[in-house]
Amino acid sequence: MALLAIPSFFKIFAFFAFFLVSVFASEWIEYSSNGFATLTHYSLPLDYIASCGCTADSTHYPTAALSQMAYGSSTAYGPACGRCFNLTLLNTFLSVPPFYPPEQKSIVVKVTDLCPLSTAGWCNATTNGPNAAGHYLNFDLAYPSTSISSDFFPSNSSYYGYTDFGVWNISYESVACSGWEGWNDAAALGSVTGQGPASVCCAADPTNSSNTCTSYSDHNGIA
Template identity: 90%
Template sequence: MALPAIHSFFKLSVLTFFILAPAARASEWIEYSSNGFATLTHYSLPLNYIASCGCTAESTHYPTAALSQMAFGSSTAYGPACGRCFNLTLLNTFLSVPPFYPSEQKSIVVKVTDLCPLSTTGWCNATTNGPNAAGNYLNFDLAYPSTSIPSNFFPSNASYYGYTDFGVWNISYESVSCNGWEGWNDAAALGSVTGQGPESVCCAADPTNSSNTCTSYSDHNGIA
């Protein structure tokens, strides 16, 4: 699976897994509404890289994101969030002082193809017991820079702040049909890697409910 560059210092924590009873394990995953608020970070995902959802390399040619592990629904490989599409709208920066509120709100539709591993610190550390440092239970880690996303997607004010990359944004999110995703008309981008075993799922082209979303790889294999 791809590992977000900005979270590299805590990635090793996800290599230790504990076997829990099925009922306890199921209660760990965060159940989230179809719309709400979250944080947005970004990480480096090489073009044509096969991420944890097992989606084809072609998917990286369009906007994709990793979702924080406990909302993703698995500790390794695919989870129920795989293949789902979300419209993400930038609201304001979280770490800058003062917060930066852009004059124009920018949005992007992304497809979840990867997980952002749980950690003791960082932006993907929310669990059912508490949110991340910004008070959110979801974090989307945008694959960026990307050939599919304009280089000026993130607003900035370098003359005031002295830098352009704010790192962490507060956003609103909405679960949407993947027919609004840029890669919808590219059949190759909607498919799964073949011949890679049970991890090559990518799920339905447009997962919408429990009847066509992935099961949790962790639950299915008894991994917490």
């Protein structure tokens, strides 16, 4: 009899889990076109096709993952896919004291990936609360990258004893992708023919809900 009860248990558990995530999934973070966020960095192999399905050529230019509840999906294409943002370094968050670079640096990135929601970490912000730095958005920069200078992140190693601060407070601004370094590369934008279903990059400049990623659907992922 126990063997017969197992499928029923899993059906009940699956229904309950689906109910919980369905409720939670409606709470995607709505953010303004400009504001403040945190910036981290992660390793993304060259020519890798990330969550947005953007062509491999996109990795030859500055790209970033966006924290999941702002990205808008948990598995694949979110409404943030393909959007471009100008990110400006302000100061470090974890160092004591905070490091303020003598010159602010900025970079325009294209969102091609999601930074998964977790119970801790920098991509854990939900509508119920921000991350540890007090921000609802985190951009995870694909870095090191062949498209970004190795000295993009400023430091003061003689004072702090290290060069990688890990987490930065930044300002962000949603910008037209015509300002992205890969704008004139048709392959990086996914607009070349013959890419096949394995690469379905979002619209070249998805600045509003009418031209978000053509493969985006609310059914493609819940938190």
